[in-house]
Amino acid sequence: MTACEANFDGLVGPTHNYSGLSFGNIASGKNQAQASNPRLAARQGLVKMKTLHDLGLLQGVLAPQERPDIHTLRRLGFSGTDAQVLSQAAQHAPRVLAACCSASSMWTANAATVSPSADTQDGRVHFTPANLTNKFHRSIEHETTGRILAATFADERYFKHHSALPGAEHFGDEGAANHSRFCHDYGQRGIEFFVFGRHAFDSSQPAPQKFPARQTFEASQAIVRKHQLSQSHVIYAQQNPDVIDQGVFHNDVIAVGNRNLLFCHEQAFADQSGVKQQLTQAMQGNFRIIEVPTRAVSVTQAVQSYLFNSQLLSLPNGRTLLVIPQESQNMAPVWQYLQTLVADTGSGIDELKTFDLKQSMSNGGGPACLRLRVVLNEAEQAAVNPGTMMNEILFTMLNSWVDAHYRDRLEEKDLADPQLLLESRTALDELTRILQLGDIYPFQR
Numbered sequence: 379m380t381a382c383e384a385n386f387d388g389l390v391g392p393t394h395n396y397s398g399l400s401f402g403n404i405a406s407g408k409n410q411a412q413a414s415n416p417r418l419a420a421r422q423g424l425v426k427m428k429t430l431h432d433l434g435l436l437q438g439v440l441a442p443q444e445r446p447d448i449h450t451l452r453r454l455g456f457s458g459t460d461a462q463v464l465s466q467a468a469q470h471a472p473r474v475l476a477a478c479c480s481a482s483s484m485w486t487a488n489a490a491t492v493s494p495s496a497d498t499q500d501g502r503v504h505f506t507p508a509n510l511t512n513k514f515h516r517s518i519e520h521e522t523t524g525r526i527l528a529a530t531f532a533d534e535r536y537f538k539h540h541s542a543l544p545g546a547e548h549f550g551d552e553g554a555a556n557h558s559r560f561c562h563d564y565g566q567r568g569i570e571f572f573v574f575g576r577h578a579f580d581s582s583q584p585a586p587q588k589f590p591a592r593q594t595f596e597a598s599q600a601i602v603r604k605h606q607l608s609q610s611h612v613i614y615a616q617q618n619p620d621v622i623d624q625g626v627f628h629n630d631v632i633a634v635g636n637r638n639l640l641f642c643h644e645q646a647f648a649d650q651s652g653v654k655q656q657l658t659q660a661m662q663g664n665f666r667i668i669e670v671p672t673r674a675v676s677v678t679q680a681v682q683s684y685l686f687n688s689q690l691l692s693l694p695n696g697r698t699l700l701v702i703p704q705e706s707q708n709m710a711p712v713w714q715y716l717q718t719l720v721a722d723t724g725s726g727i728d729e730l731k732t733f734d735l736k737q738s739m740s741n742g743g744g745p746a747c748l749r750l751r752v753v754l755n756e757a758e759q760a761a762v763n764p765g766t767m768m769n770e771i772l773f774t775m776l777n778s779w780v781d782a783h784y785r786d787r788l789e790e791k792d793l794a795d796p797q798l799l800l801e802s803r804t805a806l807d808e809l810t811r812i813l814q815l816g817d818i819y820p821f822q823r
Contacts (some may be wrong), residue, residue, distance in 0.1 A: 513592075
């Protein structure tokens with residue numbers, strides 16, 4: 379059957395704020411304590427989703443997490459009414475409260491690793507939520523993420539859902555942000571490309587010195603086993619430790635791939651030449667690599683502009699589109715390189731589309747961070763929860779929903795406001811009905 383790649387974007391949650399929780403993510407730290415605009419953030423994400431839908435791409439929506447996370451705060455010893463829990467946390471552990479209010483689930487590239495049915499032994503699409511153990515505020519996401527994915531892809535004939543890997547640093551798993559898939563056709567067996575930052579059980583191997591390597595080799599191996607992938611169709615590659623220390627906290631900040639094309643920086647991998655050779659051989663020579671030289675775009679410029687945190691998409695007309703953030707257009711060396719790239723008719727990238735995602739970018743997430751890629755054949759597409767698929771009606775409904783429930787300004791001091799919790803729960807309760815998800819949140823259960 380014909381297959382295509384769908385993008386499921388994370389809907390920005392009502393508590394979107396800049397608390398600077400993500401050490402190693404330069405933008406997150408740089409904008410700490412700035413006021414955010416949750417309503418604008420959600421609207422910016424919805425515009426991107428609707429635009430890609432209008433281009434003929436399959437586009438879905440993934441719901442945000444329940445925040446503030448009262449359940450986790452109670453597990454940490456805060457007690458009383460919900461308002462008292464918030465007040466105690468704000469007084470005695472404000473950074474813990476901030477972590478339990480993070481809207482970071484908007485970056486669904488970290489939601490899970492997904493393997494399409496063409497690659498798996500049992501012929502089903504496999505999902506494993508990322509444990510995200512490197513950051514506390516993200517490590518509390520995976521249970522609800524699993525419920526959201528199970529409600530979106532519910533038919534067990536086509537979809538297999540796994541639990542997250544053990545929540546220990548040895549098996550730190552960051553999901554699709556460190557995973558790509560290459561193929562000649564989406565419906566054919568592909569090459570699954572797992573990128574890791576360090577070996578957890580072998581300290582003799584290279585590792586970054588300044589910022590953490592969030593994905594381990596051992597976690598990637600475990601996902602391969604869980605998803606029943608053939609080792610002959612899997613390639614592992616280590617990130618360049620030096621670029622992790624320059625702010626490349628995930629592989630999708632330095633490389634992006636689609637079908638038989640890899641777009642990456644020349645410093646992306648520890649063994650750059652070896653990685654290129656392995657991929658080319660695995661793809662039987664029919665493989666293209668666009669390798670951006672440092673002299674054209676430095677690693678620092680790549681991190682600041684999020685050039686590689688772009689979406690590399692195959693349009694229905696056969697052309698290849700690169701979706702970039704406005705920051706890439708605003709940085710002269712990056713924009714000059716992209717103009718030269720697109721002008722070259724043989725480069726492999728035919729078009730550019732720029733989006734204003736400043737609310738997300740200010741917290742360290744670009745276009746590719748906001749989406750989870752899921753390859754689906756025709757039968758699997760028909761089995762997806764229809765309430766989660768973007769169309770004109772859903773776009774209008776979600777914008778009205780955002781306008782009704784989201785604030786247009788939020789500061790860290792607002793996170794203890796009991797009214798924010800009420801607003802958030804009211805919004806999410808309505809959202810589960812709009813997206814036909816059932817009772818996925820702790821407050822509903």
